[in-house]
Amino acid sequence: MASDDDIVVYEHPNPHIKSFFIPDPISPPRVEIFRAPLPQSSREKMKSLGNIGARVVQELLDIPGIIEVRTRPREMLLKKDRAASWEDMVPQALKILQRALRKQQIHLVRR
Numbered sequence: 001m002a003s004d005d006d007i008v009v010y011e012h013p014n015p016h017i018k019s020f021f022i023p024d025p026i027s028p029p030r031v032e033i034f035r036a037p038l039p040q041s042s043r044e045k046m047k048s049l050g051n052i053g054a055r056v057v058q059e060l061l062d063i064p065g066i067i068e069v070r071t072r073p074r075e076m077l078l079k080k081d082r083a084a085s086w087e088d089m090v091p092q093a094l095k096i097l098q099r100a101l102r103k104q105q106i107h108l109v110r111r
Contacts, residue, residue: 006023007021007022008021016082018077018080018093019075019078020078020093020094022076024104025074025104026052026053026101026103027049030073032049033071034068035067035068036068046058056100057069060078060096063089064089065081065083065085065089066080066081076097
């Protein structure tokens with residue numbers, strides 16, 4: 001089972017962006033960009049990420065201060081509002097990603 005140590009948080013030169021590299025993909029290999037508030041057109045796009053991937057994107061966008069989520073096969077890139085602090089957001093994002101990785105592992109076992 002994956003642990004917090006398996007998720008690598010990358011500090012970009014831009015202090016308003018962080019990448020979370022995950023050991024296993026939690027959605028199909030798609031590169032997508034989602035911005036808060038999520039318009040209806042993006043909700044349709046989220047369906048292509050599958051149940052787990054779509055839920056992760058929604059939960060990450062629900063974190064106060066997160067304004068954008070970019071999905072890649074093994075990366076979630078988060079962009080925050082300039083006034084927000086990463087201090088509370090990083091632990092919340094790690095918790096969301098950990099839960100998704102556990103669900104993905106359970107899903108893989110069922111197949």
